[in-house]
Structures are given as structure tokens and as C-alpha cells.
Amino acid sequence: xxxxxxxxxxxxxxxxxxxxxxxxxxxxxxxxxxxxxxxxxxxxxxxxxxxxxxxxxxxxxxxxxxxxxxxxxxxxxxxxxxxxxxxxxxxxxxxxxxxxxxxxxxxxxxxxxx
Amino acid sequence: xxxxxxxxxxxxxxxxxxxxxxxxxxxxxxxxxxxxxxxxxxxxxxxxxxxxxxxxxxxxxxxxxxxxxxxxxxxxxxxxxxxxxxxxxxxxxxxxxxxxxxxxxxxxxxxx
Numbered sequence: 001x002x003x004x005x006x007x008x009x010x011x012x013x014x015x016x017x018x019x020x021x022x023x024x025x026x027x028x029x030x031x032x033x034x035x036x037x038x039x040x041x042x043x044x045x046x047x048x049x050x051x052x053x054x055x056x057x058x059x060x061x062x063x064x065x066x067x068x069x070x071x072x073x074x075x076x077x078x079x080x081x082x083x084x085x086x087x088x089x090x091x092x093x094x095x096x097x098x099x100x101x102x103x104x105x106x107x108x109x110x111x112x113x114x
Numbered sequence: 115x116x117x118x119x120x121x122x123x124x125x126x127x128x129x130x131x132x133x134x135x136x137x138x139x140x141x142x143x144x145x146x147x148x149x150x151x152x153x154x155x156x157x158x159x160x161x162x163x164x165x166x167x168x169x170x171x172x173x174x175x176x177x178x179x180x181x182x183x184x185x186x187x188x189x190x191x192x193x194x195x196x197x198x199x200x201x202x203x204x205x206x207x208x209x210x211x212x213x214x215x216x217x218x219x220x221x222x223x224x225x226x
Contacts (some may be wrong), residue, residue, distance in 0.1 A: 031214050042204060043158075043216045058125050092157065094214075102148055103206075107157040 002027050006106030013083055013113050017109045020079045023093035028073035031105070034066070037090040046091075050077045074087055083113045116141040116207045119219035126223040133177075135193040135220050137205035140186065147188040148206040148214065150178055158204065164188060175199070200224045 003026040014018050023032065034046040047055040047068055055068040069077045080087050090108045121136040149161040162173025169181040178188045188205060202221050206214040212218055 028209075043214075043219045045213050048213060102160045102163045104160070105158040110155075 002029070002095060002104050004093060004104055004106040006109055009107060010110040011112070012107045013104065013111065015084050017083055018079055019079045019111060020077050020092055021079070021093075022050055023106055025074045025095060029072065030093065030109045031096070031097045032070065032076045033094040034068065034076075034078045035092045035094060035105075037092065037108070041086065043092065046078070070102055080111065083111075087111065088113045116145060116209050116215050118205050118207050118210070118215060120205050120217035120220050121167060122201075122220055124221045124223065126225060127195045128225050129197055130194050133190070133199065133222065135190040135203050135205075135222065137143040137179075137188045137190065138186050138206045139188060139205075140176060140224075141207055143209050147179075148207060148208070149173065149177070149188075149189065149190050151203045152177075152202040152204065154201070157186045161190070161203075166170055181224075195222075195224045197224050197226065 005024040007022045030047045035043040036042050036046050044063045045058050046066055047069040048066050049055045049059045051070045051073050064082055067079045088093050092108045093106045094103045096103045117140045119138045127133055144166055147164040150158040151161050152158050160173045161177050163177055164171050164181045172178045177192045180189050181188050200223055202219050204219045205217040208214050
């Protein structure tokens with residue numbers, strides 16, 4: 001299984017600011033995924049990040065709010081822009097999950113917006 | 115599009131009792147099905163997965179799940195609950211190469 005390192009593990013941010021979350025994988029992967037887990041809720045897919053192309057966003061998520069970078073096959077970032085308290089969630093990066101392989105997850109970033 | 119329904123947002127069992135967490139899925143093609151566990155303040159850990167091989171799947175920590183196509187179910191069971199099993203459990207489905215779609219989760223409490 002792959003090792004996924006996600007930073008920061010938690011942060012408390014002021015509304016109106018932005019936070020960039022980093023996800024580093026110990027092996028090369030084509031597709032990486034970003035999920036959001038709101039308090040007491042399940043995981044919702046934000047976007048799929050392919051190396052060398054624009055991220056594909058799910059309904060309800062837009063690039064201006066959640067810009068994603070994927071500069072190489074082992075790294076991705078998710079930025080939460082112009083934050084509001086409603087953005088307080090756990091954000092998780094993930095890889096795999098296609099073809100029955102089962103997805104692997106980072107430890108998540110617990111974001112609190114005040 | 116695929117979807118997952120987990121019946122019961124909270125299940126409470128006594129230590130040593132049977133654990134049964136219910137999951138029903140909807141999929142237009144033969145699905146891949148997964149159970150994940152999330153302990154407090156931690157990430158998700160894969161418990162087990164069904165990928166069209168054996169319908170009874172054994173996972174870690176004594177958990178198992180049975181794929182029943184006729185019932186579109188993939189319920190998670192463990193014969194004897196342990197205090198350390200208290201956590202949030204998520205059922206998830208994937209079709210082919212699509213990302214996982216998760217159910218809303220079931221919080222398992224184990225009473226001493």
C-alpha cells in the first residue's frame with residue numbers, strides 16, 4: 001500500500017483567508033482525489049486531479065474556490081480560498097480506488113475557520 | 115450513477131455481541147464494494163473489499179461482509195464486538211474506474 005503524507009494535519013484560520021493543503025505520495029500515481037468530510041458527515045468527492053491536466057470538479061465545487069495543483073506524479077495541493085466558517089471540515093487526499101483496488105487516504109487536514 | 119445507503123446512523127452493541135452494520139448499494143454495473151473504518155481524529159482505513167471474486171469477504175480485525183446481488187447488499191458483520199471496535203464505519207461503492215462514493219456512515223458504540 002502507498003504511504004500518503006498530508007500537511008498540515010490541522011489549522012485554525014481566519015475567515016476570508018486561504019489555506020493550501022499538501023499531499024505527498026511515496027510512489028507515482030496517475031490519479032489523486034480530494035474529499036471533504038464535514039462535521040458528522042460522510043466523505044464527498046471534491047475533484048479528481050490528474051497530472052498534466054486540469055482537475056475535474058464534482059457538482060457543487062468550483063475551481064475558484066478549490067484550486068488544485070498536480071505538478072508531478074507524487075504531489076498535489078488543494079487550496080481552500082476565501083474561507084468561511086462553512087468550510088470547516090476535514091479535507092482528505094486519496095489515491096487508488098479504481099478497478100476494485102480500494103482507495104488509500106491521507107490522515108486528513110482538520111480545518112476550522114473562525 | 116452509483117449510490118450507497120447505510121441503514122442506521124448509530125448502532126450500539128454490548129461487548130461480545132454480534133456486530134451487524136447494514137449497507138445497500140445501487141449500481142448500473144457490477145460494483146466494487148468497500149468497508150472503511152475511521153477512528154476518532156484519524157483517517158480512513160480499509161477493512162475489506164469485494165471485487166467479484168468470493169461473495170463472502172474476510173477483512174481485518176475479524177470483520178467480514180457478504181455480497182448479495184439479489185438484495186443489493188453488502189452488510190458488515192463481526193461475531194463478537196470488542197471495545198476497540200467503537201468507531202465510524204463507511205460503506206463505499208465504485209463502478210469500474212470511477213472514484214469511490216461513500217455512504218453516510220454508521221457510528222458503532224460498544225458497551226461494556
